Amino acid sequence: MSISDLGKFFLDKTKLINLDPVPQSKGIPQPALESPTNSGQLKIRLTPPEKINFGKKEFRQLLEQRRSLRKYAATALALDELAYLLWSTQGVQKTTDTLTLRTVPSAGSRHAFETYLLVTNVKGLTPGVYRYLALDHQLAEFDLSERIVNNLIEASRMKFIENAPVTFIWAAVTERMTWRYGDRGYRYLFLDAGHVCQNLYLSAESIDCGACAIDAFNDDKMNQWLHLNGEDQFVIYMASVGKKN
Template sequence: MTEQRPGNPAPKGTGQEFMERTKYRYIGKSDQEKGIRQPPLELPPDPAIPLFSLPRPDSLEIPPVDLRMAIERRTSIRTYAREPLSLDELGFLLWCTLGVKTIHGNLATLRTVPSAGARHAFETYILANDVDGLVPGLYRYLALSHRLQQTDTDPTLVIRITEACFNQQFMFRSGAVFLWTAVPYRMTWRYGERGYRDLHLDAGHVCQNLYLAAEAIGCGVCAIAAFDDDEMNRILGINGRDQFLIYLATVGKKGE
């Protein structure tokens, strides 16, 4: 039974129970405190599938944008021009959302977004609908080496993903869809069950960077939190426990 304290009513719903049971007073020793070896900083790529490098961020000529202007102009955009994203632009957005600035051996990475304890528990998948130089399909971003690996070329992917996101039709018209999955043990190894809260906080950091970075290249973004969890995990080929989809966002060139 959940411990109750004076003035602390019993949780009445799943969300309230989550908030209650992830309070620090319920969190015991973490696996880090127990001396258990930490999980890898990134899921390994499939050795049977080729990798290809993205243009280095410092080699790109991205127009400067005033931060205040980017914040003021930031809004969710669901209408996109029929214009492809370039590979340079996609690489820039990937670097701005989870790009690695410094690697500290196999212990931690410092990236372009904050993360609790620098745990960075996300993997990024890209559904390329209209990106110059990419065959339409699903790719995984390997942040440690700034490379991509194609994971699925099924031509019905965009249809299946759109249906699993409750038929939000603007997904068809986007140049690309960013799909962020969480690898929870990367976070809970240090923070125990409290780490599940941190995953959702980190998702906000990543997506906001996408919104702001997109302003520099004339793109619009729309975050998506409405999706069928089980179906999306099946589409991505993950089990929903050791890795699960946490957030999505469409990106495309702004229309008139």
């Protein structure tokens, strides 16, 4: 599917009010709350959020100081700082058989995103791509090759992420949302992406970092390198993070 076809596809989907029965009402089992990992992927346990002592700035101060940041200090991000940012954007507070309650709002608590991380300068992590396993608050190694790092930087179309210690890449799993809302769920995916990225901006500011949202990436290449088919799983949003100069 080309980028132009993809745009038309989503435009058509988001116009629908969805009067037809949705999969949930038909008794179809819901999709998994989290995408599976490969058995050989190394998993890295992160510090639990209650043991991380970050983010003490007043909320009004965060709102007033928050700005998009594209120039980063050469300082590496600590692994606990990354754990804090991950928990702030997709941290699971409660799980039931049908949903998760997290630190960010989502339509119907569907939370239809998977978080990939393009890591270049985080203490304790080899540069490469990781995936956040929100249910267990862990990282899974996805691909640590120099090739994928270079390819994702190129596909992002933003040269400044070369100097960002980490770039968050959010991939939508559409079935998680459309199971409840049908085609109307495509609209909710884009709304939810905004909620997640704003949480990243504010949590980054709280630890003297800055973030910059990215939406001008090459869709086809980003999906290709992350092994997403571009239709029912696709990169929806990105944001780089780093320390302020």
